[in-house]
Amino acid sequence: MLYGSISPHIGNLSFLKELDLTNNSLTGEIPASFFNLSSLTDVYFSYNQLHGNLPRNLGISLPNLRTLDVAYNRFTGTVPPSLSNASSLVVLQLPSNNFTGTMPSMESSRNLMWLSIFNNSLGSGASSLQWLLIHYNNFGGSLPKQVANLSTGLEVLSLKGNRLSGGIPGEIQNLVSLQWLGKLQALQQLQLSYNSISGSIPSSIGNLTKLLGLYLSNNHLQGGIPAGIENCRNLMTLDISYNNLSGVIPSQIMSISSLSRLLNLSYNHFAGAIPVEVGSLTNLEDLDLSHNALSEEIPDSLGSCVAMEELHLQGNLLQGTIPSSIQSLKGIRILDVSSNNLSGQIPKFLEDIKELQLLNMSYNDFEDEVPLGGVFKNASIILLDGNRKLCGGLAELQLPSCSFRQHKKVLSHKLKIVISTISSLGFLTCIASCLLIFWIKKKGKPDTIPADDFQLQVSYHSLHKATDGFATTNLIGVGSFGSVYKGVLDMNEHSTTIAVKVFNLQRRGASKSFMAECAALKNIRHRNLVKVLTACSGVDHQGNDFKALVYEFLVNGSLEDWLHPVQSGDEPPRSLNFIQRLNISIDVAYAMNYLHHQCGTPIVHCDLKPSNVLLDEDLVGHVGDFGLARFLPSVADSSSTCEASSSIGIKGTVGYAPPEYGMGHEVSVQGDVYSYGVHLLEMFTGRKPTDEAFQEGFTIHRFVRTAISEKLVTELLDPVLLNELHIGGTTHNNTIPSSPKAEEILISILEIGVACSSDIPQERISMNEVVTRLVSSRKSFLDQSTRRRREVR
Template sequence: MISDDPLGFLSSWNDSAHFCLWGGVSCSERRDRVAVLDLNSRGLSGSISPHIGNLTFLKQLHLYNNTFRNSIPPEIGRLRRLQVLRLSNNSLSGEIPSSISGCSALADLESIPPELGLLNELQFFNVDRNFLTGNIPSSFGNLTLIQEIRVSDNQLSGRVPEALGRLKNSLEQLMLHINYFDGEIPPSIFNLSLLVYLTLGHNQLQGNLPWNLGLLLPNLEYFYAAFSELTGSLPASLSNATNMVQLQLQVNNFTGSVPSMASSRNLLRFSIGGNSLGGEDGGGDLSFLSSFAGARNLEALVIDTNNFRGSIPEQIGNLSSSLLLLDFSTNQIPGSIPESIRNLVSLQWLWAHENKLSGTTILSTVANVPSLVDLRLYDNQIPGSIPPSIGNLSNLTVLRLADNRLEGEIPADVENCRRLINLDLSNNNLSGIIPPQIMGLSSLSIVLNLSHNHFNGGIPVEVENLKTLNSLDLSHNMLSNNIPSSLGKCGSLEFVRLQGNLLQGQIPSTLDLLKGIQLFDVSSNNLSGQIPRFFENMNFLQLLNLSYNKFEGEVPASGVLKNVSIISVIGNDKVCGGLAELNLPRCSFRQPKKKLSYKWKVVISTSSSVAFLVIVASCLSVLWMKRKGKRNIVSDDGSDIRVSYQSLHKATDGFSETNLLGAGSFGSVYKGVVDINGKDTTIAIKVFNLQRRGASKSFMAECEVLKNIRHRNLVRIVTVCSGVDYQGNDFKALIYEFVVNGSLSLNFRQRLNIVIHVASALDYIHNLCETPIVHCDLKPSNVLLDEDMVAHVGDFGLATFLQPSVVNLSSDGTSSSSIGIKGTVGYAPPGIYSSLAMRVISYIFSFRLRTQIIEISNSLLSIIKKIFSRKNW
């Protein structure tokens, strides 16, 4: 009836060999009869076969540490020679069959028979770690030779039999923990003077411990009564328990003081947490700690979750040098931690959280315990800064200092704690930037929590080092700039909390790599742009909070975002669509086409014609107004304005995307604010990408042009910057006057004015400069509008000077040029086209049409003026 043999242990059980040679089978010497069947710890699954009863010569049956299920078959009662039965650590259930009383030779039993009292030879009874039900029969009191009763970790219930008290001449181990026993502990149990192990914990036992416990059980070494419902005081006689090795009474209802343990020199573990001990007036309720000085092997001292109010005594440093765990947490302990704690050279776990500690030297004191692995001081009143010496704790894996009064910056020395997996500094008054060194701690895998502080600046790009981190919480600070795209490299993240900051820009597309995200909260920031659709494919997502930002466009509604309880977008005025339950307006990306009336057709066609003719008229006026001149660019007050790379870097917040106005062939343009002559001035900074071929040449060409020209309809140059950046690379930039209005929806009159302004600028550079200049890249993006809607032509990176030898007018008015093809497709200068096209254009501009074009222009303008004067238009 074995259903699974993962290790193949039973592969030898076949007809090719005698059964006495099978694995786990031992036969008697005189007869070939099975005497021992030992299948322990083989990973076997299934049930115990009823045919086990046919092995009538069986003396030992070992089936422990497997996964046998169901009940013990009653046929086991046929095994009259059986002496050892071990079934522990399986998944057996139900009651023990009464037929087991037929196993009269049993001396080592691991199952509970109702008629157990008939097995007079029984010495060892062990059925722990199963699912056995029922209770302990009173007949146990008849087993006068029994030494061990181990029924722990089952589902037994009822009262602990008073009859067990009759076993005082033999019983050394009584292990009843992790069951459902209830009622009071029988007083007779404490008469078992030979007891070494007494475990009663994890039951529903009630009542008090006898005051003379330490005298009644002088041999007791292991006393475990934790997680029960015991009340009263701790017996003062525990001070006489000279053989005590482990005393665990945590999570009960004990009150009062703790007796001295000075006689327990063999003590390894002392745990009384989770009671109501302490609370004495005068704060002397921790004086008992000094009594542990004689326990030279003490490894764990746990007094958490009580009412202790006294200060930690200086004698704490006299405890065992073997001490590993010291837990004072969840009390009302005030003051500081004594400096003598540095004597505990083996201390690894120091838990003093949830107290009233307030000493200014606490952190510098514990930093002198280099063996610390887990330091928890959260929820106290610790003031001051985090000392650099915290970096001395190179073995630290957990550092939790949240909910204190810490201030100042995080020392970079934290980077020396290269084993940290959990760092929590939340709810303090820490400030400054987040040190990149923290993001360099690649060991962080559980939590990095810096929330509810005053950190500023951006999220360090070094966050990409946290590839195994599960939870990142930087919420409720003053962080700005964009969310770094490097965050997408933290592939193990499940919880990301960035809410309550000043973050800007868009959510990086690289975050689509975070496939395991369960919670993503960026609410209450200044984020903008579209809501990425990759959130729809994050199958583990349980909350996406984008509330109170500046997102716009359609809200995704597929994949996991079909569940309205997952996403929140309130406080974003420009979002639309999404699930109906979000109550957002419908998205209308395209306006329906409307048929134009005859009147509007007239206006549109007339406006287009007039715009074209005005350009032509402006160009023709050049022939009558030709003059030459040369002007130099200087600042308005004649001063020499100088700016450095450092000032430009600061003005643009590190050339961040937030301040990016646009990008071109050879560089990018940023908005910034600098101090010019004692006044904050908004400027436009064109930074050249010198890695791009031709960028340096474009910079020189634009400088050459701008130093020779100045016109109200050209973008005004303020100064230039040529040097090196922080990495030692060449840096070149042009600084322009910032023109506030970009691309707008313009009415006809505004368009007409812009055309005139642009034509005026071109007239100036073509005809009024000492050396004529061709812009070569005139297009809408290079025409900027100021606050008065005056157009300014900019970007002379492709401009070309025309020498007399370059342009020669032919007899028919056309021109020939040696200028190569430059500029943007669709906006290239007319000189690149064929000579035929040039003749046609030249003819249009000829003197013979000049008068007629002007007359037509005036007539059309008169018509438009009358149209616009009508009230119903």
């Protein structure tokens, strides 16, 4: 726990060979006298708060240097070019500083085994390398041909999070394939995620027989998975998610018995059946085949994957029932089969799987009674929305009773008989019925949105009663086009707490907003969207037009109230800790990703902000208020703009609306991404984009970007989070890992917000990438928390 600066008298230790000051709180610059100690061989300054430049002649003044580790500090300037002369150098660690310029050629460093320069602003060189880590920098263009000259002893190559494009490089040509990788026989880790690499995965990938981890996610790869990958017999992790890969999943990939950590093929275009050979992956912990176009039935052989902890099959076209073999997966924690075409009863054997923490079976065609034992005792961890034939279960699920369901079937059968009889009466009876319906409507009876759109039918009278006459004591919010009231509605023989959004039809645009919200909400379903129960369009007791939307009531109100609480009485203001903010941010990202990429026609929300994010009893985020939502015309081009709906007049909310809307540009998904970026920065800084500090072009985006570049994370954080965690010092509880890992995770999250809120729409990342990067940050956070608790014990 040393702090303060390093004494210049350290230069008097003329025989000093090794100095290790890792993991302290040292500040200031390294004294110039230190770099005159020619006897030095190993120097460790990592995990401090040192700053300044490293001297340009460092590689000459320290001729015996074998190790230089200055990771996780605040050093600036260029990497000393004289390091290219440090022929004894074995380890060079420079990550997570703010070095700029080019990387000196390490061509003469024949002994260099470990080079790590990730998380800098570097924008190029080594020959005996075993590790090359240059992820999360600003390297762009195609991978240079010199990469083919890397050491044949290379074990780890990590280039993720740069701006690489073009094909994966090939025979020293213009980089179109991956043939050069065949020479890297010792390669164990290959990280190329989060770039813009195109082309196909070459069959020569199978030459990397020592490969343990292959990470190609979040690129633009096309074609299929080469069968030769089965030769990678040591592969433990394969992640090729978020690409444009297609075709069937080759059975050969399922024969790699070493796959034990992760097989992630999600967010591609794979079709056909899940290979029955999947049962060979008996040691696999996490299988993610979600968001493809997989069809047919779930194979029985999945039950052989007895080590499975997470199984993600959502967002496909799977049919049939849940196979009974799934009951063999005793250790499974997450089972997600939502948004498929699965049918039949919910298997009772799911009650016996004790480790389940999340069971998502929503938006399928399951039917009959919901079990009551095991996981089904906890409504917060089961999701069954969108299965209209289910009944029973816990009261919190708000499903009809099974006796009601059976009664409804009998009524339906009788109704068919009645309809058949009425039809036989002929054309005149039909006309008479139509005239009768028309006459009833003319008498002023309130009408509702058709039952095909919203099943629950309500009238003005029932909403008036539910809210005590729209009493001010039940008023819970006021928006641009109306007010929101809390109410208790009697339905299906029990009472349900609801939120009623009553539109002020005297306000210009309110009626159009009502129709927009109905159009957007009637066909979309997602656990992170506010659930609309029904809509009412009719007349009030005075004969005036009345329009309202009825939502599920979320007990914890809006995110705005938690981020910027107003002190009331003696109660302490509500606040959110770090992991809660991160979870909610991921919830919102999932919702926006669904709207942009997964619900058929892309939907642009146009008004994303904390006040439009509502929190349920478990603080799960739900995006609401679709009054400004717009549909884009093409599913194929999610980046296109909506020519049918000009953004003129659709300004969203000041601070959250992207700058291009103010210049008359059409709405686009990139506009939502901008709003999300601002929202994410507000979550962790605690500052609104309209804060008085942000004036004359100085935005929350620029504030965070500048502070990150200067390594001033403590000046960014919401004071509530600073009380929870002191970056660079001690941790006040066991919830959050202490620095420097915490600082690294925080920076990675803030960098996502900065990337989303760029002034230039084309520079913003997609919600697909946002989801992946945030989930990765959360995993790092939870892993670090677990390690810290073990250390404390």
